[in-house]
Amino acid sequence: MLRLDGVWKTYRLGAFGTRELTAVRDVSMEVRAGEVVSLIGESGSGKTTIGRMVLGLASPTRGSITFDDVPVGGLRGRALRGYHRQVQGVFQDPFSTFNPVFKADRVFALVRDGFFPSVPAIKWRRRVEAALEGVRLEPADVLDKYPHQLSGGQLQRMLIARALLLDIRLLVADEIISMLDASTRIDVLNLLGDLKTKGLGVLFVTHDLALGTYISDRTVILRAGEVVESGPTDEVFARPQHEYTRNLLAAVPHLHTRWNEPVK
Amino acid sequence: MTDTTEHVSATGAPAPAEPVTPVAGPRRRDVLHFALRNRKVVGGTVVILAFLVLGLVAPFFTDHGPNEYVGPPSSPPSADFWFGTTTFGQDVFLQFANGIRSTFVVGLLGGGLAGLIGMTIGFVAGYRGGLVDELLNMLTNIVLVLPALAVLIILHAYVGITSVPMQALFIGLFSWPWVARAVRAQTFSLRSREFVDLARLSGMRPLAVIRREIAPNMSSYLFMTFILLFGGAVLMAATLDFIGLGPTDVVSLGLMMNSAVHWSALHLGLWWWFVPPGAAITAIVGALYVMNVGLDEVFNPKLREM
Numbered sequence: 230m231l232r233l234d235g236v237w238k239t240y241r242l243g244a245f246g247t248r249e250l251t252a253v254r255d256v257s258m259e260v261r262a263g264e265v266v267s268l269i270g271e272s273g274s275g276k277t278t279i280g281r282m283v284l285g286l287a288s289p290t291r292g293s294i295t296f297d298d299v300p301v302g303g304l305r306g307r308a309l310r311g312y313h314r315q316v317q318g319v320f321q322d323p324f325s326t327f328n329p330v331f332k333a334d335r336v337f338a339l340v341r342d343g344f345f346p347s348v349p350a351i352k353w354r355r356r357v358e359a360a361l362e363g364v365r366l367e368p369a370d371v372l373d374k375y376p377h378q379l380s381g382g383q384l385q386r387m388l389i390a391r392a393l394l395l396d397i398r399l400l401v402a403d404e405i406i407s408m409l410d411a412s413t414r415i416d417v418l419n420l421l422g423d424l425k426t427k428g429l430g431v432l433f434v435t436h437d438l439a440l441g442t443y444i445s446d447r448t449v450i451l452r453a454g455e456v457v458e459s460g461p462t463d464e465v466f467a468r469p470q471h472e473y474t475r476n477l478l479a480a481v482p483h484l485h486t487r488w489n490e491p492v493k
Numbered sequence: 494m495t496d497t498t499e500h501v502s503a504t505g506a507p508a509p510a511e512p513v514t515p516v517a518g519p520r521r522r523d524v525l526h527f528a529l530r531n532r533k534v535v536g537g538t539v540v541i542l543a544f545l546v547l548g549l550v551a552p553f554f555t556d557h558g559p560n561e562y563v564g565p566p567s568s569p570p571s572a573d574f575w576f577g578t579t580t581f582g583q584d585v586f587l588q589f590a591n592g593i594r595s596t597f598v599v600g601l602l603g604g605g606l607a608g609l610i611g612m613t614i615g616f617v618a619g620y621r622g623g624l625v626d627e628l629l630n631m632l633t634n635i636v637l638v639l640p641a642l643a644v645l646i647i648l649h650a651y652v653g654i655t656s657v658p659m660q661a662l663f664i665g666l667f668s669w670p671w672v673a674r675a676v677r678a679q680t681f682s683l684r685s686r687e688f689v690d691l692a693r694l695s696g697m698r699p700l701a702v703i704r705r706e707i708a709p710n711m712s713s714y715l716f717m718t719f720i721l722l723f724g725g726a727v728l729m730a731a732t733l734d735f736i737g738l739g740p741t742d743v744v745s746l747g748l749m750m751n752s753a754v755h756w757s758a759l760h761l762g763l764w765w766w767f768v769p770p771g772a773a774i775t776a777i778v779g780a781l782y783v784m785n786v787g788l789d790e791v792f793n794p795k796l797r798e799m
Contacts, residue, residue: 241623286690310696318694326687330709330794336691343696375794388691 230430231260231283231316231399236292238278238454252278254454255292260399260430265421267433267441267462269477270451276434277321279451280403283432284318285309296399314344317392321404323384327376333384334372336391344395360390364420382413389420400424403434418444438481442466450474524791533787540780544593544773551590559584559591559744570765577765580756588744589769595657595745596727596774602658603726606665608719611672616703618673619680630677637670642732649738656740660733664726672718679714683707713789720785724778731774746770 238253253275260266270276281287282294285301294301296316304312320326327333337357341348348356358368364386371383379387385405392400402421406414421431422444435441441448442462449459450473458471469475528534557563564578571577576585618629645663654660683689684707692706708715731747733739739748753759753767790796 281690284690284694286693313694313696318690320687320690322687326691328688328706328710330712330792336695339692339695339697377795 230262230297231432232295233258233279233283234293234295236279236282236289236294238275238282238287239290252454253282253289256451256454256456257292258449258456258459260432262398262430263425263428264447265425265431265433265445266447266449267435267445268449268451269435269438269441271436273453274451275454276436276451277403278454280318280401280432280434283399283401284316285312310343314395315397316399316401317395317397318401318403319385319388319392319405321407323381323388324376326388327384329376331375333374333376333379333387336387337394340391340394356394357390360393361387363393364390365416366390382409382417385409385413385417386420389417393424397429399430399432401432401434404436406440407435407437414440438466438477450477527791527797528788531787531791533783534791535787537780537782537784537787540776541784544777545597547590548593548597551587551594555584555587557584557587559587560742567761567763576769577763579752579766580758580761580763585749585766585769588749589746589773592744592746592749592770593773595743596730596747596777598657599661599664599730599745600723600727600777602661603664603668603730604719604722606662607669607722607726608672608715610665611669611718612676612715614669614673615676616680616707619677620684620699620703620707622681622684626677629673633670633673633677636667637674639667641667641729645733645738654733654738654740657730657743657745660730660739661726664729664733668722668725668729672722675718676711676715679711680707683710709792712792713785716788717785720778720781723781724774727774727778746774 234257236253236256237251240250240252242248242250256275256279258266258268268276268279278287282289283301285304288302296312299312301312327336334357337353337360341353345353357372361368361371366383366386371379371387376384389405400421406417409417418440421433425431425444431444433441433445445462447460448462448465450457450465450471452473458465458469458474465474466478469478560583562582563584564574564582566578566582567580568574568582569577574584574586576589578584579588614629614633618626618633644667648654648663654663680703689702689706692702697705727747730739730745731751734745734748735751735754739745747770749770750767753763753770758764758766
């Protein structure tokens with residue numbers, strides 16, 4: 230479904246772009262329907278950049294990103310809109326994903342304006358309520374409120390509900406649970422699991438190995454913009470080939486182990 | 494846990510039956526609702542409107558022009574001449590009331606033009622970034638370092654400033670650079686926020702993103718900018734009038750003060766000649782400022798609950 234082939238992203242910095250910074254180097258990967266692929270890497274490893282390129286918010290400097298064999302980079306106007314009907318994203322920080330001066334339910338109204346202007350208000354409202362119930366939110370709790378009146382978990386689930394209003398086939402989930410507390414975290418993960426069984430492909434961007442293992446089928450480990458290791462999640466975690474992966478795995482704290490000597 | 498229900502009930506319970514309505518509607522209604530309840534906004538608006546009305550109706554109640562010699566020279570305020578007369582026997586109140594009009598014209602036109610240019614350049618440069626930003630920023634810096642007064646003197650020598658709107662136009666053309674820089678900086682920081690990405694994922698085009706996502710976040714700041722530009726244009730016009738670069742056959746508050754100084758009203762004790770125009774400029778700019786503080790509370794939902 231989604232395929233990245235030798236994707237590079239170089240940013241130009243400084244006056245008239247005299248300096249360059251390469252955020253992503255030669256990344257190739259694939260996300261199939263009904264599959265969760267976790268993209269794991271430390272801060273600055275280029276994982277968010279990859280997510281943005283997949284969403285069409287940035288274009289690759291070299292290489293190609295294709296969705297159903299159609300290159301994403303060349304999409305404009307109506308075609309891009311059609312692409313966003315099928316591919317949506319949920320971002321890391323729910324508080325900055327909502328425009329603070331508007332009510333939070335505006336994100337739904339924007340979807341209606343952009344994609345379904347002909348759906349009557351009553352019918353649309355029913356769809357919004359259904360989507361909210363799909364993410365286990367009580368519509369009365371979250372509609373007609375400002376973002377600062379809602380919790381991070383509520384906001385994050387509203388964003389997932391927003392994506393569900395469209396007929397999405399691929400969801401780019403960029404660190405969507407790092408801002409949530411432990412109990413809502415599992416809720417959201419289980420929700421993603423449900424959606425996956427219904428055929429949704431998920432690109433799950435995270436820095437957290439434990440979360441990566443919980444739902445993903447395949448894992449791609451990223452370091453300084455390069456793919457270090459990739460493969461089925463079980464294999465990567467059971468028999469890490471690269472030293473960096475081994476270090477990462479050793480650095481995960483275990484639930485029943487106390488700190489007595491620094492992890493190496 | 495914060496109590497979120499209080500604010501809703503305190504504002505007269507917005508109808509819970511229609512939360513998902515078209516985008517602009519509820520917010521516009523909200524802003525108006527809170528604006529009419531805000532004492533600072535209402536107070537400021539009343540002062541501005543009072544001056545504006547005075548300036549607009551003044552010409553209909555007299556049969557002589559503001560620069561005509563109608564009374565005894567240098568007489569203090571009286572029933573016949575509410576604000577007294579000048580050294581030459583001109584009616585100060587008449588000059589004052591007519592001067593307000595040209596002050597508003599200069600402020601609105603000059604401030605409006607500068608705001609329009611500055612915001613357009615700032616928004617585009619900040620949102621697009623890259624080469625577009627480099628070029629627009631270069632243009633901004635060039636105009637910024639131009640000595641506006643010197644340029645206006647040269648322009649006057651070649652073109653001649655013959656009317657108040659023309660004066661406003663020239664002032665507007667040279668006072669926008671700081672607006673562009675400030676708006677550009679704010680846009681820079683706002684465009685990297687994730688709600689901009691989300692709007693793009695909802696199929697919004699760049700202009701709509703600027704207008705509907707970025708600008709509303711800076712609305713009180715943009716209004717503040719306009720107020721400063723308004724005040725700046727009024728003072729700039731007064732300066733130009735004083736050095737003889739303004740239109741000479743009209744009246745303005747700046748021209749009044751400058752002719753008062755010119756004819757030694759300060760030393761002769763003719764306070765009624767220069768106090769009213771000075772007080773009016775202060776009151777107009779001050780009222781706009783108070784309005785701005787109030788509008789900050791109206792535009793920012795977080796401040797409303799305090």
